[in-house]
Amino acid sequence: MATKKNPALDLNSVLQDLSGQFRGLNTNEPGQWPWLPKLVTFVAVAAALVVVAWFVLLSATADELQAERDREPGLRQDYRAKLAQAVNLGELRKQKIQVQEYVTQLEKQLPGKAEMDALLSDINQAGLGRGLQFELFRPGQVAVKDYYAELPIAIRVTGRYHDIGSFAADVANLSRIVTLHNLNISGVGPGGAQNAASAGTGNLSMDALARTYRYLDPSEVETQRKAREASQKAAAGANK
Helix, strand or coil: CCCCCCHHHHHHHHHHHHHHCCCCCCCCCHHHCCHHHHHHHHHHHHHHHHHHHHHHHHHHHHHHHHHHHHHHHHHHHHHHHHHHHHHCHHHHHHHHHHHHHHHHHHHHCCCCHHHHHHHHHHHHHHHHHCCCEEEEEEECCCEECCCEEEEEEEEEEEECHHHHHHHHHHHHCCCCCEEEEEEEEEEECCCHHHHHHHHCCCEEEEEEEEEEEEECCHHHHHHHHHHHHHHHHHHHHHHC
16 A cells, blocks of 8 residues: 655655755855855845845936925926016017117217217317317327226316306217316405305316227227136136
């Protein structure tokens, strides 16, 4: 009569055989290990690598996500501003044309280098036309700014009170921009300034600094551009 094998004994023997593969393992020679320890070790190392890689990638992704979240308010604000501009694009274009026309009008009030002599003559004629006598008419050193040049002129005129006032008004009404600064009016001859002005007779002397402006010619604009670029490079080098 055939005997039946006990499944429990077979299972125990299998477990003992498998556990026996983990006994006496030489860590210096993993290549000599049985197949099961090799498989377990491979799975453990692979799982550890996956976990480490997951946390590293997840950490980098979390930082990028936070950076994008920090950018979101600024992007929303830019979007609203650009949306408002897009809605008012037609009106903005009209305003741009108006500003360009206004700038063109202002530029026409600035003489070029070749027209400066004519402008100085106009200032002189404005004084002579009012019967004033020029005791001083001395152009100074031209000061070149970013987009224009400024010419100071020291003047001293002598004449009647109302004529000096009319001369100042004539200068202000010139087609080119001329401004008067540091005005100083004093009396000439007996009686002093107060008596001469109140009586409307006698002569007064007016010292002033007239400033006129001209636009830069292309060579001067290029020189200014190069100077700004050199200054910016020097500043950038100093900050490093």
